[in-house]
Amino acid sequence: MAQQEESEQQATERSLTMSRAMVEAIAHEMRENDEVFYMGEDVADYGGIFDSTDGLLDEFGHDRIMDVPISETAYIGAAVGAAQAGMRPIAELMFVDFFGVGMDQIYNQMAKNTYMSGGSVSVPMVLTAAVGGTYNDAAQHSQTLYGTFAHLPGMKVVVPSTAYDAKGLMHNAIRDDDPVVYLFHKRLMGIGWMPAPDGPKTGVPKDDYTIPFGSADVKREGEDVTVVTLGLHVHRALDAAESLADEDIDAEIIDLRTLVPLDTDTVRESVAKTGRLVVVDEDYRSFGVTGEIVASVAEDGLADLEAVERVAVPDVPIPYARPMEDEVIPDTDDIADAVRSAHRT
Amino acid sequence: MAQQEESEQQATERSLTMSRAMVEAIAHEMRENDEVFYMGEDVADYGGIFDSTDGLLDEFGHDRIMDVPISETAYIGAAVGAAQAGMRPIAELMFVDFFGVGMDQIYNQMAKNTYMSGGSVSVPMVLTAAVGGTYNDAAQHSQTLYGTFAHLPGMKVVVPSTAYDAKGLMHNAIRDDDPVVYLFHKRLMGIGWMPAPDGPKTGVPKDDYTIPFGSADVKREGEDVTVVTLGLHVHRALDAAESLADEDIDAEIIDLRTLVPLDTDTVRESVAKTGRLVVVDEDYRSFGVTGEIVASVAEDGLADLEAVERVAVPDVPIPYARPMEDEVIPDTDDIADAVRSAHRT
Amino acid sequence: MVGVSELHEMYEEMVTARHYEERLQEEYLDGKQPAFDISAGPIPGELHLAAGHEASGAGVCQHLRDDDTVTAPHRPHHIAIAKGVDLKRMTAEIFGRETGLSKGKGGHMHLFDPDVNFACSGIIAEGCPPAIGAGLAAKKRNTDSVAVAFLGEGAIDQGAFLESLNMAAVHDLPVVFVVEDNDWAISMPKERVTDVENGAQRAGGFDLPGARVDVDDAVSIYDAAKEAVGRARDGNGPTLLEVQVHRRMGHFMGDPESYRPDEDKAAAEQRDSIERLAEDLRAHGVEDTTIQESRERAHERVEEAIEWAKDQPEPDPADAHDDVFSNPPSGVTESDPSAEVTGGDD
Amino acid sequence: MVGVSELHEMYEEMVTARHYEERLQEEYLDGKQPAFDISAGPIPGELHLAAGHEASGAGVCQHLRDDDTVTAPHRPHHIAIAKGVDLKRMTAEIFGRETGLSKGKGGHMHLFDPDVNFACSGIIAEGCPPAIGAGLAAKKRNTDSVAVAFLGEGAIDQGAFLESLNMAAVHDLPVVFVVEDNDWAISMPKERVTDVENGAQRAGGFDLPGARVDVDDAVSIYDAAKEAVGRARDGNGPTLLEVQVHRRMGHFMGDPESYRPDEDKAAAEQRDSIERLAEDLRAHGVEDTTIQESRERAHERVEEAIEWAKDQPEPDPADAHDDVFSNPPSGVTESDPSAEVTGGDD
Ligand SMILES: Cc1ncc(C[n+]2csc(CCOP(=O)(O)OP(=O)(O)O)c2C)c(N)n1
Numbered sequence A, B: 001m002a003q004q005e006e007s008e009q010q011a012t013e014r015s016l017t018m019s020r021a022m023v024e025a026i027a028h029e030m031r032e033n034d035e036v037f038y039m040g041e042d043v044a045d046y047g048g049i050f051d052s053t054d055g056l057l058d059e060f061g062h063d064r065i066m067d068v069p070i071s072e073t074a075y076i077g078a079a080v081g082a083a084q085a086g087m088r089p090i091a092e093l094m095f096v097d098f099f100g101v102g103m104d105q106i107y108n109q110m111a112k113n114t115y116m117s118g119g120s121v122s123v124p125m126v127l128t129a130a131v132g133g134t135y136n137d138a139a140q141h142s143q144t145l146y147g148t149f150a151h152l153p154g155m156k157v158v159v160p161s162t163a164y165d166a167k168g169l170m171h172n173a174i175r176d177d178d179p180v181v182y183l184f185h186k187r188l189m190g191i192g193w194m195p196a197p198d199g200p201k202t203g204v205p206k207d208d209y210t211i212p213f214g215s216a217d218v219k220r221e222g223e224d225v226t227v228v229t230l231g232l233h234v235h236r237a238l239d240a241a242e243s244l245a246d247e248d249i250d251a252e253i254i255d256l257r258t259l260v261p262l263d264t265d266t267v268r269e270s271v272a273k274t275g276r277l278v279v280v281d282e283d284y285r286s287f288g289v290t291g292e293i294v295a296s297v298a299e300d301g302l303a304d305l306e307a308v309e310r311v312a313v314p315d316v317p318i319p320y321a322r323p324m325e326d327e328v329i330p331d332t333d334d335i336a337d338a339v340r341s342a343h344r345t
Numbered sequence C, D: 001m002v003g004v005s006e007l008h009e010m011y012e013e014m015v016t017a018r019h020y021e022e023r024l025q026e027e028y029l030d031g032k033q034p035a036f037d038i039s040a041g042p043i044p045g046e047l048h049l050a051a052g053h054e055a056s057g058a059g060v061c062q063h064l065r066d067d068d069t070v071t072a073p074h075r076p077h078h079i080a081i082a083k084g085v086d087l088k089r090m091t092a093e094i095f096g097r098e099t100g101l102s103k104g105k106g107g108h109m110h111l112f113d114p115d116v117n118f119a120c121s122g123i124i125a126e127g128c129p130p131a132i133g134a135g136l137a138a139k140k141r142n143t144d145s146v147a148v149a150f151l152g153e154g155a156i157d158q159g160a161f162l163e164s165l166n167m168a169a170v171h172d173l174p175v176v177f178v179v180e181d182n183d184w185a186i187s188m189p190k191e192r193v194t195d196v197e198n199g200a201q202r203a204g205g206f207d208l209p210g211a212r213v214d215v216d217d218a219v220s221i222y223d224a225a226k227e228a229v230g231r232a233r234d235g236n237g238p239t240l241l242e243v244q245v246h247r248r249m250g251h252f253m254g255d256p257e258s259y260r261p262d263e264d265k266a267a268a269e270q271r272d273s274i275e276r277l278a279e280d281l282r283a284h285g286v287e288d289t290t291i292q293e294s295r296e297r298a299h300e301r302v303e304e305a306i307e308w309a310k311d312q313p314e315p316d317p318a319d320a321h322d323d324v325f326s327n328p329p330s331g332v333t334e335s336d337p338s339a340e341v342t343g344g345d346d
C-alpha cells in the first residue's frame, strides 16, 4: 500500500526535463488523435537535434514522425495545407533563426488564412522552433526572435520556461484550433550536451492537462519591483531576486508564458503594487517585447509608474566568442543591476 | 535676367511627386557611379508598378535597370553578393508584404554579414519596397511592416514622407556603406491611378543633396502634445493638428524619417516641453514602433510624461472591404481623438 | 475520349468565366473613368482577370470532385468557377460585402470555399506548399482525393514551387501542379526570366512526370489533366502540367500594357479557346441553338450573381476585429470590437 | 591533363585540411570529455568538420584565383584552406579570438576573408544567391572572374539553390555550383529527401549543364571543375557540378551518429581520397620521401596556426557593440560601448 502510494506520488510528481515533458504531451496527443503528426528535419531517427521528438519514432513510425527535405517553405506550407484539411500537424523549424526561408508560409498563409477567409478556414497547427543562445552558436543560430512573431498578427506565441508549463502549453497548443508558434529555449530543454539550469526541471503530472494561453505566472511575489520576463530569463530573474533579497529588495517575478495572447492584466496589477517595472528578455531591445510591455503599462497605468528599466540584447547580432556573447545576453547581474536602479528611483 | 532668375528659381523649387524625386536621386547616382544598378520585377519596361523606376530604362538600358525572375531570394541575395563585391545595387521588393519569400537573404545575409565578418565586409545596397494600405489590397498587399525591419539589427530603415525627403534620403541611402531598407508609401508616390494627398508633393532642388539618417523632422511646432509619426501618417497628423488648432490644442508633429537610426533626442526634447506623447503609425500596434517610442521616452523621461496614447493598426491582418480597412488604418479623426484624450489627461 | 456532355459542361463553365470577367471589368471600371483611381468605384483593390485562361480551369477541374483541393493564385476566378465555388458569395466577396465568402475580409485574391476545398493566395507560388499538404493529408487518411495547385508561368522560378515539386515527388503525393503559361508575368516575357521554353521541363530535375499542352484548347488540356489527375488518384504520385493560355486583358485592371507588342495582344485575342470548343461541340453534332442556350444560361447566372452581390450589405466596420483566430483568446482586447480601439473608426 | 606540380599542391592542401580537422576535433573535445558539454572547452559553439570532403575543396579551388569568389556552407574549412584563406586568422576566429578573421564575432560557420573573396553562411543553400551576385558583378564589370557556391547534397531541395540555378542560367552568369554529396544531411540519407540519385539532374530543369563526379577522387573532381570553371571564365555561363565525398566524422562534433549504419561509416573511412591522391603522385614518379615532406609541411602549418591562435587574446566584451554597421550612425547609442547599455556586462 505504502509502496503503491509512493509510486502514485512519483507518477504525478516525477521530475522531468523540459524536453521529456514536451515529448510526453506530443505522444499523448498522437495516441489520442490520429490526425496529429510531426514533420521536421532530423525529427525521426535523430529524435530532434534538441530532443524535441526524442523517442517518438519508436512508437509512431516514419509516417507520423516525418523527416522532410531541407525545404522549410514546402513542409511548413504542407502543414498549413494539412491543417486546413482538418489534420493537426506539428512542423518543426530546427532553429527559429531559419524563419526567413519559410516566412511567407508562416506569416502570409499560416497566420492569415483564417482572417482572410473570414473564419471559414482554420489552421490548427503548431510550429515548434528552438530558440536562444548561451552556447556560442553565433548570429544565425542563437536568437529568440520573440518580438518578430509576437508583432505579426494571426499566431499565438508560446514560450515555456519549465517542464510543467511545457507540457500543459503543448497540450493546449495541439488542441487549439489556431496556429501556435511554440518556442522552446535550447538551454532549458535538459539536453545531455547542453546542461540546463536547475529551474526548468520540475514535477510533471503523468496525465494530460492544459495551461490556458494568456495567463502569466507570478513566479515569485514581491513588493518592491516588478520584473516581467519569459523563457530562460525567468530563471535568471529568479536568481537575481534571491540575491536582491539579501539587500532587502523584494522583486516580483512574472513569467509571461505566452506573448500572444499577452496577459497585461497581471503585469498591470503587479506594477500597481510595486510602481517599478523592469522588463527582461533575450530578444533585441528595440521595437520588441520590452517596448511593448513598457508601453502597455504606460498607456493604462502611467500614474503608477515610478521607474522603468529594460534589459535585453542590445541591437547587435549575436556574436560568437564567449566574452562578447556573455556581454550581449542579459545575465543575472544585469537583471539585478536594473532592479536596483529601478528601486533607487 | 528676370526670366533667368525665375527659371533658376523654378529649377531649384520645382514641385515634384515623391516618385519623381526618388527616381531623380537614383538617376543622379547612376550617372555618377557605374557601380549602381537596379534589380526588380517589372522595373524595366514597366517602370516599376509604383513608378519607382519610371523612365530609368530609357537612359540606362536593360543592363542597369534589370528585370529579374520572380525569385526574391535569388535576386535580393544577388544584390548582397554584388554589394560585397563593391557594387551598389538597389533591389526592389515589389510589395513589402512579400518579405517572407526572401527574408533569409535580407536578414541572415544582407543585415548580418558586416557584423559576422567583424567589419571586414560591407554590404552597400538599398532594398526598396512599397508599403501601405488605403486602397483595399487586403492582407497580403497592404502592410507597412515598419516594426519588423526596425526590430532586427543590421539594417538602416528609411521611411520618407515628402518628395524633398525622398530625394535626399535616397541619395544618402545609395551612398551609405550599409544596407538600407527604403520603404516608400504607395499612397504618397503621386502615381496617376492612386492620387496622393497634398503634402508629399514638395519643392525639390535639382541638384543632389543628402538628408542624414537619424534626424527626425519637426513638421509643426506645438506646445501641448507631441505627435510622433512617419510615412503617410505625417500628413494625417498634420491635418489633425489643423483641426485641433481650432480647439486651441497645439500639437507638435514629429516625422521620424528613419527608424534605424532612431532620433530619440528630438522626441524626448519635445515631450520634455509638452509632457504628452501620442505615437501614430500604420503598422500593427503591438510589439512594434509605437511601443518602442513610448518605452524609450518612459525610460529616460518618465518624469516628463503626463499622458501616453498609441494610434496604430489593431493586431489584425488588413481587411479588404472599405469600411473595415478604414476601421483599422488610423485616420485623421483617430489621431485627433488621441491627441484630445492626451490633452485632457 | 471526352464525351459530348462533358464538352458541354466545360463550354458552359468557360462561357460563364469569360462573361464573368467581362462583367467584372465593366463594374470595376465604373467610377474609375475617365480618371483611373484604384480607390473609386464599386469594386475596391486590385483586380486580375482571367479572360483567356478559361480552358485551363475547365479542362483540369472537370476531373475534380468537391473533396479534391485546389489552390489558386492571384488570378483565380476561372478556376473557382470550374471548381464549383459558390458564385454569388464569391461575387459578394469581390464587391467587399458582408455575405461574401470571407465576409469581405479577403477580396478577389483570397477566395476560400471550404465546401469545395478551394483556396487562394496572392503570393506567387505560395499556394503550392498548402496543396502538397492537402495531398499529404489525403495520403495519410488513405482517401483517393487529390490536390491541384495552379500557378502562372512566372511562378516557376519561385522557391516555393520548386521545393514543392521535390517534396511531392519524394513522398509520392497525389498532387498535380498546373502552370498556366500566358506568356507574361506582368510586363516580363517568359524568355527574360528563364532559359526554359517548356516549363514542364522543371519536372525532370525532381523525377516526376512533366507534360505541356501547347495549344490553348480545352480538350487537349482535359486529356492531359485526365492522365495527371488519374495518376494522382491512383496513388501513382504527382505530375507537373503546363498549359498554354492567353492573357486577353491587362495583368490587372488599369495596366496600360505599353510594354506589350500590339501583335501579341491581337494574337491572344484571336486564339480563343471558347470559340474552339464551340466548334468541337458543333463537330459532335450539337446544335447552334443548344450552344446558344448554354451561353444564355451562363450569362444569366453571372448577371444574377452580380446583381445579388451588389444588393448585399457592406460589412460593419467593427467586424474587422473578428476572425483573427478561430478560437479567440479571451484576454485579447484588440480583437474585441466593444473594447476601446484607438486605431479604429468607432 | 593535370600536371604533377598541381597534383602535389592539391595533395598538400588536402593533407593540411585533414590534419586541421583532426586537430580541431582534439582541441574541441578537450574540456568536453567525459561529459560532452557544448559550452565547455577552448572552442565554443557547434563544429562541423569536413574530413572526407578534401578532394572537393582542392579539386575545385585549384582552378580559382584570389579575385574569384567562393561561398561556403556550414562545413567550410577544407574549402577555405584550398581557396587560400589566412589559416592563422581563420583558426583564431574558430577559437573566438580578437585577431580572428571576424574578430571573434563570426565563428567557424561565418568565415569571411575579403582578400581572397571567401564568405560563408550557416543557412542551408543561402550562399548561392550571393555567389550569383558576385558572378553578376564580374559580368557587369567585364572581368573574367568567376564565382563558386559550395553546398551539401541536402541543400539541393532548398529554394535558394533552385532559384539561383535559374537566375544564373537566364543571365549566363560565370558561376559554378558545387554540390558536395556526402550521402547524409545530418541524419537524413539522400533518398529520404529526394527521388533524384544524381543531384546534377536538377540542372536540366533550368537548361544549364550538369555533371556529377561519382568517385571521391581529387583528379576527377579537378577535371570536372576545370571544364566548369573554364566555361564560366570564358563567358559561357554556369554549371552545376555534384561531387561524391564522404563524411568521416559526425555531422557536428558530439553527433552520436546512432542513425548511421556501421558499414556506411566504415566504408566512408575506407574510400580515402588523400590516399588515392598519394598513389597518383607515386604513379607520377614522386618519391615517398617527397610525399612525406609534404605531409610534414602541412602538419607544421596546422600546428603553427593552432598554436598562434591559442596565443591570441580574447576579445574585449565591449567590442560586441561594434561592427553592426560599416558606417555607424552617430545617434545610435546601443552600439557605443561607452554609453550605458543595460543588456551588457559592463
Ligand atoms: C512573391 C511575389 N512576388 C511578386 C508578386 C507580384 N506579382 C503579382 S502577379 C505577378 C506576375 C505573375 O505572373 P504569372 O505567374 O505568370 O501569372 P499571371 O499573372 O501571368 O497569370 C507578380 C510578379 C507576388 N504577388 N508575389
Ligand SMILES: Cc1ncc(C[n+]2csc(CCOP(=O)(O)OP(=O)(O)O)c2C)c(N)n1
Residues within 6 Å of the ligand: A041, A070, A072, A094, A098, A101, D074, D075, D122, D123, D124, D151, D152, D153, D154, D155, D182, D184, D185, D186, D251
Ligand atoms: C535553412 C536551414 N535549414 C536547416 C538547417 C540546419 N542544418 C544545418 S546542416 C544541415 C544538413 C546539411 O546537409 P548537407 O547540405 O548535405 O551538408 P553536410 O552537412 O552533409 O555537409 C541542416 C539541416 C540550416 N542550417 N539551414
Ligand SMILES: [Mg+2]
Residues within 6 Å of the ligand: C152, C153, C154, C180, C181, C182, C183, C184, C185, C186
Ligand atoms: Mg503569366
Ligand SMILES: [Mg+2]
Residues within 6 Å of the ligand: D152, D153, D154, D180, D181, D182, D183, D184, D185, D186
Ligand atoms: Mg550532406
